[in-house]
Amino acid sequence: MVLADYFFAPFFRRYFYYFDSYPIVIQIAILLTTIAVLATFSAYAVILYRRYAGNRHEKKLARINPDLDNYITENIILNEQLATGEPVNQIVLPMGIFEKSLYRRRWVQQATIDRIIHYRKNFGGEIGGLLKKLYIDLELDKVSFKRLKSVKWDKKVKALKELTAMDMSIADVNILPLTNSKNRELRSEARHAYIKLSKNEPFKFFDIVTEPLLMWDQLELFKIITTTKDISIPNFARWVTYSSNKSVVAFCLKLIVHYNQQQAIPAIEKLLDSKDHYLRENAINALGKLKAEDTENKLVSIYSNQPLTCQLEILKALGRMGTGNHLEFLRHEFLRSADFDVRKNAAKSIINHKADSASLLKELLDTATAENALILKHCMNPLIKY
Amino acid sequence: MNEVPAKNILIVEDDDIMLKVVERILKREGYGVEIARDGKEALQKVQDNKYALIITDLMMPYANGFEIISKVNGNAEKRTPVIILSSLGNEDSIMEGFKMGADDFLRKPVMVGELVIRVKRLIDQNK
Numbered sequence: 001m002v003l004a005d006y007f008f009a010p011f012f013r014r015y016f017y018y019f020d021s022y023p024i025v026i027q028i029a030i031l032l033t034t035i036a037v038l039a040t041f042s043a044y045a046v047i048l049y050r051r052y053a054g055n056r057h058e059k060k061l062a063r064i065n066p067d068l069d070n071y072i073t074e075n076i077i078l079n080e081q082l083a084t085g086e087p088v089n090q091i092v093l094p095m096g097i098f099e100k101s102l103y104r105r106r107w108v109q110q111a112t113i114d115r116i117i118h119y120r121k122n123f124g125g126e127i128g129g130l131l132k133k134l135y136i137d138l139e140l141d142k143v144s145f146k147r148l149k150s151v152k153w154d155k156k157v158k159a160l161k162e163l164t165a166m167d168m169s170i171a172d173v174n175i176l177p178l179t180n181s182k183n184r185e186l187r188s189e190a191r192h193a194y195i196k197l198s199k200n201e202p203f204k205f206f207d208i209v210t211e212p213l214l215m216w217d218q219l220e221l222f223k224i225i226t227t228t229k230d231i232s233i234p235n236f237a238r239w240v241t242y243s244s245n246k247s248v249v250a251f252c253l254k255l256i257v258h259y260n261q262q263q264a265i266p267a268i269e270k271l272l273d274s275k276d277h278y279l280r281e282n283a284i285n286a287l288g289k290l291k292a293e294d295t296e297n298k299l300v301s302i303y304s305n306q307p308l309t310c311q312l313e314i315l316k317a318l319g320r321m322g323t324g325n326h327l328e329f330l331r332h333e334f335l336r337s338a339d340f341d342v343r344k345n346a347a348k349s350i351i352n353h354k355a356d357s358a359s360l361l362k363e364l365l366d367t368a369t370a371e372n373a374l375i376l377k378h379c380m381n382p383l384i385k386y
Numbered sequence: 387m388n389e390v391p392a393k394n395i396l397i398v399e400d401d402d403i404m405l406k407v408v409e410r411i412l413k414r415e416g417y418g419v420e421i422a423r424d425g426k427e428a429l430q431k432v433q434d435n436k437y438a439l440i441i442t443d444l445m446m447p448y449a450n451g452f453e454i455i456s457k458v459n460g461n462a463e464k465r466t467p468v469i470i471l472s473s474l475g476n477e478d479s480i481m482e483g484f485k486m487g488a489d490d491f492l493r494k495p496v497m498v499g500e501l502v503i504r505v506k507r508l509i510d511q512n513k
């Protein structure tokens with residue numbers, strides 16, 4: 001307020017000689033109103049300028065894009081040498097159009113990169129290879145690599161997106177440090193790029209991850225890993241055993257389940273002795289989903305020493321394995337436990353045993369209290385899933 | 387309903403580049419091609435004309451690809467083969483497309499040779 005008074009009060013004193021005679025509240029109100037009006041006009045000016053700049057850029061693109069589209073359609077998509085089976089690296093693309101000075105301007109180079117990437121997202125196979133050749137022949141890869149060295153994180157993200165879309169190799173020394181960046185978006189994009197571009201060891205960054213993998217990061221990574229073609233899938237037990245990052249271990253457990261890596265079961269079983277409940281809970285969940293029947297007895301034996309979250313996972317795991325060896329244990333938990341979640345999960349696991357538990361289920365339905373009968377009926381409804 | 391030539395194909399796609407390129411590829415192969423840039427335009431064309439084949443994207447303004455497939459094969463006397471051309475690659479979308487009556491599913495990025503062969507096969511089957 002002192003600063004505002006310093007800037008605006010002389011103005012008001014000059015044009016409104018009675019400004020000083022106003023009560024302080026009115027003086028403050030006048031100052032605030034003036035600041036608000038100026039801020040509104042500035043915001044409008046910025047919006048108008050951005051719209052004008054955007055519109056100018058669109059017009060420039062409208063001038064350049066038809067030429068690029070014609071070039072790509074004629075020389076790449078409908079390339080006759082490609083149709084005759086000529087290898088992509090032996091096809092010589094005509095470069096005449098790109099010798100114009102216009103194509104040396106930075107914004108035109110960017111427009112060309114964006115256009116090539118757009119085509120590459122839509123067309124694969126040899127056409128994709130020819131688009132990559134055009135990108136390299138025009139030395140646009142150098143533009144992207146130069147941007148990767150920028151100090152601004154958003155430029156690095158853009159460069160990573162371009163290089164990933166064009167399937168360009170990036171040296172580990174340039175990309176690995178970015179997978180651990182403090183900036184969430186840069187970190188996520190670098191991991192994405194590393195998995196897509198590293199053909200031999202796409203998960204090497206798991207070894208150096210110091211920041212936790214947030215749930216959102218895990219979702220993104222899971223999608224990338226499971227949808228990237230030709231990725232070499234390692235045995236994730238390696239990180240379950242050696243990683244000191246809890247979130248990496250939990251994420252690897254999910255990947256082990258997804259890829260049904262039965263060979264990882266001994267490594268997961270060792271996690272049952274971990275002091276961390278979060279890891280034990282995730283390990284029990286993974287063992288259940290992998291139907292690791294050999295671990296069933298151990299799960300039941302540790303049940304009474306576990307916190308509630310781990311107990312619930314053990315009950316679910318017994319239902320997923322469905323061997324029938326511990327139906328009596330499930331029955332006991334259903335009838336004796338005072339906790340609603342324990343009863344609900346025990347009931348669901350009994351029902352998951354299907355034919356093996358038919359007689360037990362009938363007995364429970366006949367003898368259950370009103371509340372237990374309600375739980376059983378709820379769990380028997382195939383539309384209710386949890 | 388107008389009976390259009392036996393080799394006429396309708397391409398429904400909201401990406402202008404993809405639309406123009408696929409149109410050129412199919413014209414080069416000797417097919418007659420009509421285009422629609424959104425679901426609404428496609429539904430109008432499907433109502434007014436009969437096509438030998440429809441190639442449709444899934445995510446589009448006004449009406450999506452599923453609605454178009456359902457309209458095409460909902461009450462027609464003779465069904466029209468449909469190829470879905472989409473970047474959606476999850477199992478649910480693919481299954482939903484086939485349940486609705488699609489004949490084929492091509493995921494972007496598409497290989498031109500594969501597209502041409504699949505178009506030819508479906509048109510020949512339905513002659």
